[in-house]
Every structure is written in C-alpha cells, then in structure tokens.
Amino acid sequence: MAPSQQAKSSKSARGLLTGLAVAVCLFAGLPGARAQAPAKQPPAAPQATPQTTPQAAPQAVPGFWDPRRRPERPDLSRLTVIRFLTETDYPPFNFTGADGNPAGFNVDLARALCEEIKVSCTVQMRRFETLVDALTSNRGDAIIASMAVSPQLRARVDFTDPYYRVPARFASRKDAVMPEIRPEYLEGKKVGVIAGSAHEAYLKAMFTDAELHPYPNDDALRAALRKGEVDFIFGDAISLAFWLNGTDSGDCCAFSGGPFVESRFFGEGIGIAVRKGNDVLRQALNWALFRVWEKGRYTDLWLKYFSVSPF
DSSP: OOTTTOOOOOHHHHHHHHHHHHHTOOOOOOSSSBOOOOOBOOOSSOOSOOOOSOOOOOOOOOOOOOTTSOOOOOOOTTOSEEEEEEESSBTTTBEEOTTSSEESHHHHHHHHHHHHHTOEEEEEEEOGGGHHHHHHTTSOSEEOSOBBOOHHHHTTEEEOSOSBOOOEEEEEEGGGOOSOOOGGGGTTOEEEEETTSHHHHHHHHHOTTSEEEEESSHHHHHHHHHTTSSSEEEEEHHHHHHHHHSGGGTTOEEEEEEEEBOHHHHOSOBOOEEETTOHHHHHHHHHHHHHHHHTTHHHHHHHHHOSSOOO
C-alpha cells in the first residue's frame, strides 16, 4: 500500500544532520489513517530564472524537536514494559525481517525509545485496520505504525508529538531538473498528479497557471513522466523517493525543487498512539523521542532506511 494513498513518511556529520532536522521541522501528513504527502505554500514573488542543472544537497533528516524546548524527564517508575503494536507489511517502516521478527524504521525506533526509557519492550505485528481496536481493548500499550493524527482518531486515542511527516515534491526527467520550483516557473507546464488527491487540490489552489493532468494511480502517473507525456509529477515524496531510487524508474528522473508542506491540506503529522488518558506513557514517549533525536539516533535510523531523501 503506497504512502500516497495512506501511510501507514560520524559525530560531526551527525551534528550537521541534527541541524538539518530542525530546519525541516514543519512537515504534515494527511488526516487519514496513514500518512499522505504534505505541501508548502511557495512564495508568490518571482525570483531569478531557475537553473536547470541538478545540484547535490546533503541528505536532510526530518525533525520536530526544538533544542531550546527540552522536555523535563517524567516519572518513569510506573513503566515496566511497553507493548508496541505495529503494521504487518509496510516497508521500510514495518515488515517481517529475515529472522521472522518485526523489522523496519518504526520497529527500530520503538526499541530505541524503550532503551532510552530503560524498560522492556515487545513489538506485535497486526493488520493495520485492527490496531486501534487492539489498543483500546488493552492488547497493547502504544501503536507505532505510521499512523496519521486526525480528529477522528483523536476521539479514540491520544497521540505523542509527531515523529515524522511526509512532504510533497515535484519530480521531473533528469535533463529538466529545477533546484527551485515556484508557481510562475510552471506556467504552461504539464504537471501530472493523482486525480482526487490532496496533491491535486493543492496544485489547483497554488499552481493555477500549470496545466494539470490527472491520473488514476501511481503507476500511470510515473509512466507518464518516464515517457515524457508530462513535464513534472507531484506527489508523496517518500513514495517518489523509493521509485526514483528503484529499478522501475529506469533512472529516468529526479526530484525538482524542495519539499512542500501545508497543514491546511495535509493534516497534523505522524504520531505514536496511546490509550485515551494514558498521560504517563505519552509523556514518557515524548521525552524519549526528544532524547533519541538529541543523541543522533533518530538521524542514524533515518539514513539507514531512506537512501534518497524525501526532503
């Protein structure tokens, strides 16, 4: 199940990446059960003519933790074990490893949080649609499964602070990459997008002079770019990153411009769900998330699972 439908997104180098994490701290996920790509409102004022030569950029790591707002260490004495629930098959976030045990970004992050809190940790894999019921019926303590925060889910569970969001980005053929994209740059350009998606709604609102070409699914959208039927496509940056780095793209294409975020279109982000009123666990997880990020372990995990930056 692609993230565009539902998402389930060296010491010196680590310091650089932690700084980048602060710089990209405003990402958003769709208010559905899993994350959808967000977008950032581009500046309206025209700038210099964009270059068409790709420029290398350091791998950016998302983060939402302000080092000036260090959370106080909560009382952890009441926590002895955390039973995490996660998705069964949503790589690279959740999947069954070669040894038959749960694996993936979410799983490794859950284990890092337990190490920080210094409690035992279990991870149980379940079908995504059963996770909330399992949590509310006390068959687990927390859900870490790329679950997007939404008003509907907030009525049933509480969430930690976001631990990632999914940006939206443009992709183009490699011979037409733009390091920056603004509405005026795409005037008259053919832009492919999934019909009925938040990405299409965003383009209609913000890129009014582009020529939009809606497609029914990701396969059709990406094929259109490969064949040169459109100049750009716009969608979920995590899904696009894996396509660009995989064999299906035929090394045809690359990201153009940077990430776009807009919570009005794409929601609140991805959090860890706990039972309603379980503030002890929620606060412990928020503290541990900050600590894992502060120590650079979040950066390490992100770089392990995302070889092409969605940001």
